[in-house]
Amino acid sequence: MKITIVAGARPNFMKIAPIIKAIEQAQHRGKKLTYRLVHTGQHYDKKMSESFFEELNIPAPEVNLEAGGGSQAEQTAAIMVRFEKELLENRPDVVVVVGDVTSTMACSITAKKLGVEVAHVEGGIRSGDMSMPEEINRIVTDSITDHFFTTSQTANENLLRSGVQPDRIHFVGNTMIDTLLSNIGRLKDPEISVRGVKLQERAYFTLTLHRPANVDEQSKLRDMMHAIIEGTGQYPIIFPVHPRTARHLEELSIMDERLHFVEPLSYLQFNYLVKYSKGVITDSGGITEETTIMGVPCLTLRDNTERPETITIGTNELIGTNPSHLKPYLDKLLKGDWKKGGVPPLWDGKASERIVAKLIELYN
Known part of the structure; x- marks a missing residue:
């Protein structure tokens, strides 16, 4: 064959x-x-x-x-x-x-x-x-x-x-989970520091954004970024920036002392960052699968998902693209009330x- x-x-x-x-x-x-x-x-x-x-x-x-x-x-x-x-x-x-x-x-x-x-x-x-x-x-x-x-x-x-x-x-x-499980012991610390201090486990948020619904319209991107900054308490936000998103962020000049832009990370580095996050805020579908396996709270900034099992079984919640919907979920996470989640069949x-x-x- x-x-x-x-x-x-x-x-x-x-x-x-x-x-x-x-x-x-x-x-x-x-x-x-x-x-x-x-x-x-x-x-x-x-x-x-x-x-x-x-x-x-x-x-x-x-x-x-x-x-x-x-x-x-x-x-x-x-x-x-x-x-x-x-x-x-x-x-x-x-x-x-x-x-x-x-x-x-x-x-x-x-x-x-x-x-x-x-x-x-x-x-x-x-x-x-x-x-x-x-x-x-x-x-x-x-x-x-x-x-x-x-x-x-x-x-x-x-x-x-x-x-x-x-x-x-x-x-x-x-098969994405095959790859994650076979490499879980090989994840690499990206060695990100915030104001000279190395990131601590469960003491930062990981953020990714790239979908047009979130990043192409400047007013929506600005409002979403402000909602994320406001809702994450005092925790640093680590944002590996997709090239598509970087162009829009530069035009908006969005800055905050807790918001840290980093270059796109390799597979092993990015999943290390995810594994030890307090929570992940994303509009990616694949990341919701990985957070489910690693037991990390995940907030998906989309109005729909092709991976509903990450919500019904896993650690993911579908927040939507309205920035005002984000804070109640972040409040729940910060209070330690997030669902435990499980692993989908097979x-x-x-x-x-x-x-x-x-x-x-x-x-x-």
Whole structure:
């Protein structure tokens, strides 16, 4: 069996690392399968790409399509043109795509048009928000996917409602959690100091913002930042700034002695920061999964989520994008009244083993 694995952007790298490891373990057991790793180049900044390959021991990709930059349409077109050439020269039995970035959708379409089957890792998740590019990517990808590897019962139900046959849905767990659990003992202290004093455990907040609903409109971003500063008491706020957000913050000149902007961190450094936070304030979906596993309170500044299990089972709460809604949740956290949370089913570090076992069953 020949597998092509596609990775394009930062969220993909955490998801492919354990799959590659599980494939290599199967090879050592004598299973007849090979893989070819294709990096589309959607993220090309070192901190957003190369450092993840180094830290997570991901082998160098066989090819980098170097399709970064440009508008969404330009990037999609570049990925499709270059991935088509790749598949014509190195035709696999199945293309494995992960997550919901532009590369996921573009490579799925390209593969299907060439008659190559597609397996979607993290298939079936939905936010219901069509203003999110990721939601469009998910829907398009899942409409042509052959086999779905899902993270939750909710994802299974979403697929069944859309008409997917049950024998194409494989509930395996969460590969991002595989990566987190296998690296939890390797996390690296980013050694951030505040006024010359090293950060203390549970004595700071971690903040991330990047979604257009929060950062593109200056008045909303200003009001949200003020609400965060006001609601976090006397605790420092550590903000690894996404390049998209940095541009807007510079224009607003938002400053406070407790607010500390830092460069984007590597995977091991960022999760160290998260693990020892008093709480995390974010608009990222993936971070809500990691905080759930680490038992860290998480406040999500979005009006919807494609990962409801982080709320119903985990440590996450959906706050919304209205800044006035934030303070009551922060008050609850500061009083020590935050829910304990639990771990969703099959988030046990073995999702990738299940994926590879099913691929062998399907394609060998």
